[in-house]
Structures are given as C-alpha cells and as structure tokens.
Amino acid sequence: MTDTTSTRPRPRRKKILVVSAHPEPRSLNAALTDFAVGHLRAAGHEVKVSDLYAMKWKAAVDADDIPDHAADQRLDILAAQERATLAGRLSADVTAEQDKVRWSDAVVLQFPMWWFSVPAILKGWIDRVFTNGFAHGPAVPPPYGEDGALGGRRALLSMTIGARESAFSDRGVHGNLTDVLHPLQHGVLWFTGMAPLEPFAVYGTVDLPEERFAAVLREYGRRLDGLFTDEPVPFRALVGGDYGRDMRLLPGVEAPGAGGLGIHVRPRGA
Known part of the structure; x- marks a missing residue:
C-alpha cells in the first residue's frame, strides 16, 4: 500500500527554534514539544529548544537585563534596551535567546492558553528577547511587513486549550480564536516581520483520550511538514x-x- 500521509515535497534543511512554556515535563505541551522536535529532526532539520520552565527563565523586564545601566538613573526601558542591544551589552540569557532567533528559519511557540493568552513566562520571553533595536524600533526596518526586523522567518503558534472548539467559533462565547490570537499573530509575529501560519490548536485538553491524542499527533505532523510550504496568514x-x-x-x-x-x-x- 502506498503511503499517502504527506504529498508535499520535503524542503531543504532548515533551522527551527521551538520555545516551550509549561511547568510540567509530563504535560501534553511537553509531549507536543518532544513530538515536534523529533518529527522535524527526522525530516532532516536542525532544531534548538528553549524550555522556559526548565531554564528557570526570568519573566520580568528589569534593570538586570541591561548590565551597564547605572542604578541611580531612571530606567527608560525602550531607550535602555536599544542602547544595550546595539552595543551588544544585554544580559547573557537575553543575548543567547536572540542568537537562537537570529539562527532560526522558523520559530514554534508551544504553550497552554491561559486567560486567553500565553503563560507569563512566555510573555516574559517575548518582552525580554524582542528588544528595541533587535525586533523593533527606529534602528531596524519598519514593522508589519516581510522586510521587518525578523523578516524571512516563519512562525507557528501551537497551543492546548481546555475549552471546546465551538466556544472559540464565530459565535462562541470566548470569541473567535483568530481574534483572540490577533495580538500574538499580528501584534508580535507580523509586527516584527515574521510570517505567521494559521495556528495549531488542540481543544478539549482537560481530558484527552488516547485515540484523540494519536489523531492530534498525526495532524500536528502534517502541520509541521508544511512549516515552510503552507501559505502564511496574508496580513x-x-x-x-x-x-x-x-x-x-x-x-x-x-x-x-x-x-x-x-x-x-x-x-x-x-
């Protein structure tokens, strides 16, 4: 029997950063992270992983991100970030994550939806890594375009959602998922020049039967196969x-x- 699980031609070797944000290493999110890493590597790609909880990632932006900032001076975050970014003087953990983003051809964000957004630790990764002078600001190309600061990269949001899918539909009580994710898809990814794909969402994850989990992995594998061939959201x-x-x-x-x-x-x- 012919294997017809994927008819896409395999793209050339790419570099992918997977950023994972869940505190439990035995969680569904951890399993999806492991699956993505294995699937992408099996396809011949290079993969780096930032497991934010395992890294004990500091979520809050503060003066520690800018080692040269004088303690007796007012901290103007945007101005201080830009000076430190352009001078190569950000804290080592932020610099390491920016290097991973620079290295990547695509970024996958794996997270549980908490209060209609990402967990605080992932929001803190965005706040601290996407600095003025790196991901936005007058020193880099204008926002909202493929020639932006982080242009040339694909981006995929992969998330687990406890609610049923119908609750995030056009008439769903939680609002349309596209609108709920607009601040991330448009306001973070597209703003910085990344090309966001349609998100991958797993609904009803409070109690996920084994047979559904197997189906989820098949669909996620298909989406990962299209990471560089599927059409991005045409913002x-x-x-x-x-x-x-x-x-x-x-x-x-x-x-x-x-x-x-x-x-x-x-x-x-x-």
Whole structure:
C-alpha cells in the first residue's frame, strides 16, 4: 500500500527554534514539544529548544537585563534596551535567546492558553528577547511587513486549550480564536516581520483520550511538514499602499462586508 500521509515535497534543511512554556515535563505541551522536535529532526532539520520552565527563565523586564545601566538613573526601558542591544551589552540569557532567533528559519511557540493568552513566562520571553533595536524600533526596518526586523522567518503558534472548539467559533462565547490570537499573530509575529501560519490548536485538553491524542499527533505532523510550504496568514503590509500616513487602513481597501480585525488580512489570492 502506498503511503499517502504527506504529498508535499520535503524542503531543504532548515533551522527551527521551538520555545516551550509549561511547568510540567509530563504535560501534553511537553509531549507536543518532544513530538515536534523529533518529527522535524527526522525530516532532516536542525532544531534548538528553549524550555522556559526548565531554564528557570526570568519573566520580568528589569534593570538586570541591561548590565551597564547605572542604578541611580531612571530606567527608560525602550531607550535602555536599544542602547544595550546595539552595543551588544544585554544580559547573557537575553543575548543567547536572540542568537537562537537570529539562527532560526522558523520559530514554534508551544504553550497552554491561559486567560486567553500565553503563560507569563512566555510573555516574559517575548518582552525580554524582542528588544528595541533587535525586533523593533527606529534602528531596524519598519514593522508589519516581510522586510521587518525578523523578516524571512516563519512562525507557528501551537497551543492546548481546555475549552471546546465551538466556544472559540464565530459565535462562541470566548470569541473567535483568530481574534483572540490577533495580538500574538499580528501584534508580535507580523509586527516584527515574521510570517505567521494559521495556528495549531488542540481543544478539549482537560481530558484527552488516547485515540484523540494519536489523531492530534498525526495532524500536528502534517502541520509541521508544511512549516515552510503552507501559505502564511496574508496580513497586510504597513508599507505598500493599504495604510495612510496615520497608520489607518485606507477607505474601501477591505473586501465588501469585512469588519473588525479581519480588515487587516488580505483576501486569499488577492
């Protein structure tokens, strides 16, 4: 019998950073991290892992991130981050994570959805690693475009959600998942120039039967196989004619009937 599990051609060897954020090493998130690492390596890719809880990652931005900051001076975070970033004088843990991002062709964020967002430790990774002068700011290319500071990279959000899928649907009580994830997909990944793929979400994870887990792994493997071939979310670029100088979408650019956050996504094929 012919194996038809994947019809995609295998891409050339790539470098992938997997950032994992769950405190329990026997959790579903840990299992998904292990699966992703093994699956990607089996496909011939290089993989690095940042297991934030195992690393005892410090979530809070403070003066310790900027060793040269004088204790008697007011800490202007953005200005201090930019000076330290451009001078190569950030703390060693932040510098190491930035080096991993620079090294990567794609970044996978693995996390449980807590209070409609990422765990604090992962938010702290973003806050501390995506510094002014590295991921955004006047010293790097403009935001919201593939030529941004971290452009040329793919990004995939992989998450577990305790609620049922219908609760995150168009009429679901929790809101549409696309809208819930807009601050991450658009405001973090696309803002810095990464090309975000449609997220991979596992719902109803409070009690996940073994047969469903097997199906989850099959689907996740398919998504990982498409990490460099699937079409990313077609967010609009800030530079290119869709937005005015006030950073507002120009009237009539959106598709008829479009509204809400969806106006910042181009229709597929447009």
